[in-house]
Amino acid sequence: MDEFELIHRITPRSLFHREIEIGIGDDAAVYESKKGYQEIVCVDTMVDGVHFLSSHSTPADIGYKALAVNISDIAAMGGIPKFYLVSIAVPSGWRETDIEAMYEEMNKLAKLYQMDVIGGDTVSTHGQMVITVTVIGEVEKGKACLRSHARPGDIVFVTGELGSSAAGLSFLLGEQSAEDDRLVEHFIERHKRPVPRVKAGLICSRYQSVALNDISDGLASELNEIAEASRVSIDIYQDLIPRSSDLHKLRSEWEEWVLFGGEDFELVGTISSDQWERFDQECTSCGVPVYKIGRVSRSGEANVFYYRGQDRILLEKKGYNHFRQDR
Amino acid sequence: MDEFELIHRITPRSLFHREIEIGIGDDAAVYESKKGYQEIVCVDTMVDGVHFLSSHSTPADIGYKALAVNISDIAAMGGIPKFYLVSIAVPSGWRETDIEAMYEEMNKLAKLYQMDVIGGDTVSTHGQMVITVTVIGEVEKGKACLRSHARPGDIVFVTGELGSSAAGLSFLLGEQSAEDDRLVEHFIERHKRPVPRVKAGLICSRYQSVALNDISDGLASELNEIAEASRVSIDIYQDLIPRSSDLHKLRSEWEEWVLFGGEDFELVGTISSDQWERFDQECTSCGVPVYKIGRVSRSGEANVFYYRGQDRILLEKKGYNHFRQDR
Numbered sequence: 199m200d201e202f203e204l205i206h207r208i209t210p211r212s213l214f215h216r217e218i219e220i221g222i223g224d225d226a227a228v229y230e231s232k233k234g235y236q237e238i239v240c241v242d243t244m245v246d247g248v249h250f251l252s253s254h255s256t257p258a259d260i261g262y263k264a265l266a267v268n269i270s271d272i273a274a275m276g277g278i279p280k281f282y283l284v285s286i287a288v289p290s291g292w293r294e295t296d297i298e299a300m301y302e303e304m305n306k307l308a309k310l311y312q313m314d315v316i317g318g319d320t321v322s323t324h325g326q327m328v329i330t331v332t333v334i335g336e337v338e339k340g341k342a343c344l345r346s347h348a349r350p351g352d353i354v355f356v357t358g359e360l361g362s363s364a365a366g367l368s369f370l371l372g373e374q375s376a377e378d379d380r381l382v383e384h385f386i387e388r389h390k391r392p393v394p395r396v397k398a399g400l401i402c403s404r405y406q407s408v409a410l411n412d413i414s415d416g417l418a419s420e421l422n423e424i425a426e427a428s429r430v431s432i433d434i435y436q437d438l439i440p441r442s443s444d445l446h447k448l449r450s451e452w453e454e455w456v457l458f459g460g461e462d463f464e465l466v467g468t469i470s471s472d473q474w475e476r477f478d479q480e481c482t483s484c485g486v487p488v489y490k491i492g493r494v495s496r497s498g499e500a501n502v503f504y505y506r507g508q509d510r511i512l513l514e515k516k517g518y519n520h521f522r523q524d525r
Numbered sequence: 526m527d528e529f530e531l532i533h534r535i536t537p538r539s540l541f542h543r544e545i546e547i548g549i550g551d552d553a554a555v556y557e558s559k560k561g562y563q564e565i566v567c568v569d570t571m572v573d574g575v576h577f578l579s580s581h582s583t584p585a586d587i588g589y590k591a592l593a594v595n596i597s598d599i600a601a602m603g604g605i606p607k608f609y610l611v612s613i614a615v616p617s618g619w620r621e622t623d624i625e626a627m628y629e630e631m632n633k634l635a636k637l638y639q640m641d642v643i644g645g646d647t648v649s650t651h652g653q654m655v656i657t658v659t660v661i662g663e664v665e666k667g668k669a670c671l672r673s674h675a676r677p678g679d680i681v682f683v684t685g686e687l688g689s690s691a692a693g694l695s696f697l698l699g700e701q702s703a704e705d706d707r708l709v710e711h712f713i714e715r716h717k718r719p720v721p722r723v724k725a726g727l728i729c730s731r732y733q734s735v736a737l738n739d740i741s742d743g744l745a746s747e748l749n750e751i752a753e754a755s756r757v758s759i760d761i762y763q764d765l766i767p768r769s770s771d772l773h774k775l776r777s778e779w780e781e782w783v784l785f786g787g788e789d790f791e792l793v794g795t796i797s798s799d800q801w802e803r804f805d806q807e808c809t810s811c812g813v814p815v816y817k818i819g820r821v822s823r824s825g826e827a828n829v830f831y832y833r834g835q836d837r838i839l840l841e842k843k844g845y846n847h848f849r850q851d852r
Contacts, residue, residue, distance in 0.1 A: 224672050319568055330612045345551050410552075
């Protein structure tokens with residue numbers, strides 16, 4: 199396909215955000231930011247053979263996830279996503295319809311969050327498919343949920359079941375099998391189609407000093423990042439961490455998935471204990487699940503401890519570190 | 526190298542822009558935009574074997590150009606670049622020192638424009654090196670230089686010699702040779718190290734209704750984009766287009782380089798004839814070269830005509846269209 203033709207096809211006919219002066223169709227996009235708000239920006243790259251397998255995922259799946267993981271980063275700041283830009287390096291084996299399906303799925307997801315595509319780049323490659331998405335969002339001034347916000351006494355919470363994405367990946371890779379097709383589908387769906395927790399993040403931004411991360415690299419890694427940025431230690435408890443009731447049936451080492459698997463894109467955060475009850479109620483009334491999984495114990499050393507019955511285990515910052523370990 | 530370690534190394538110790546609340550080190554960057562300004566954002570991807578050849582360019586060269594072409598897009602809107610984010614997919618053959626050299630060179634270039642790196646992503650790939658840079662800039666509200674601004678009677682101008690980058694590429698590829706090493710170096714430098722015309726763009730933004738593009742895909746392509754967006758026809762003249770006085774010695778088809786070669790990253794624009802003299806003087810006094818190369822003839826059909834002596838040639842929108850023709 200002609201690049202100009204592609205640009206023409208993906209240019210939206212209407213926009214959610216009227217503050218866009220120029221979207222696609224010039225050297226760069228131009229927009230005005232809202233008074234009283236700060237801008238949020240993030241970028242994530244996914245590579246075929248590393249972050250997904252085009253043999254196991256459709257172009258639509260790939261497009262969905264590339265956008266979703268960036269929306270999730272905005273959510274993890276307590277922000278609202280507004281715009282996105284898509285850069286893809288397309289191998290010669292990809293067909294026009296594949297690229298269209300990918301954009302179409304991103305467009306569908308973006309609509310759910312009232313986001314507009316405002317730019318991008320489409321180039322060819324002799325190597326694997328690489329997709330890079332940039333998302334721009336906004337947050338009320340001073341309300342961003344930073345990793346450095348955790349304080350001793352805070353309650354640690356997550357927004358949904360963990361480990362399911364990793365389980366889904368193991369099904370995809372054929373490392374795992376199960377007789378119940380619906381079960382398999384559930385886990386694969388969690389891996390391929392994570393739902394960014396924008397509403398939960400927005401609620402968090404209305405409370406004082408919430409620390410927040412999205413779980414891309416695994417619970418242990420995300421909690422260690424909060425612990426390091428806030429210089430606190432954190433205790434979490436095995437029996438409090440939400441997971442699918444079927445998870446332990448699949449593999450005896452299911453805890454690996456829960457703690458280090460990553461890619462669940464749930465939020466993990468901390469909030470002061472005196473705000474907890476109100477926060478919990480508000481989340482529940484908004485249909486946002488939230489689970490208390492532990493506490494911030496003390497300031498000083500940045501350690502994350504995992505309590506399994508009588509055992510206390512130091513959780514290291516391992517997880518999906520792409521330089522060390524490819525998937 | 527460990528990804529966390531890399532993030533630590535590339536995190537700047539000090540920032541030019543104090544409006545950054547969070548740069549590298551959280552899920553996303555958070556910053557405040559300046560009152561009375563609009564935000565500008567663009568993204569460009571470069572792939573080894575398509576946009577550069579790692580056999581002919583150092584990691585520093587690659588980093589330089591990936592950032593420079595995005596700064597150039599901001600300049601082409603009349604904007605000032607502020608922030609950048611870098612996403613790279615790194616093949617296993619690359620060494621730690623290569624990646625560092627790449628970031629170091631981007632850092633050097635960014636310093637010239639007082640830009641801060643505020644995010645990015647570093648992942649591995651089994652394929653070629655792919656680098657995607659996102660740049661965010663700003664422009665005074667309503668002052669962006671849009672492609673749609675050209676009006677009949679406007680003067681068409683460019684900011685520097687054209688065709689040199691394409692000539693440089695042909696030396697790199699061994700399609701061309703010359704005895705004068707300094708000559709060869711000049712052209713290769715123009716290809717590898719284009720200088721974004723930020724100052725020229727900024728001057729343009731102070732004049733009313735300047736249409737502007739940076740020459741990434743070739744003069745013919747950029748002028749066609751202005752013609753289409755503004756629904757005007759444009760006349761340009763062979764003898765007015767600035768080029769190296771050595772260009773015609775290299776190849777009889779040197780006009781191909783000038784008109785379709787691209788990657789010179791000079792600006793091409795239109796400005797009303799009554800502003801031209803003042804604009805020309807201001808550019809000259811600021812050390813910004815500017816050359817009148819033609820006129821906007823009439824509104825209606827979007828055609829670009831090239832006058833070579835008595836001949837009038839319709840210039841088509843060809844150029845570096847990555848889907849059609851790889852380099």
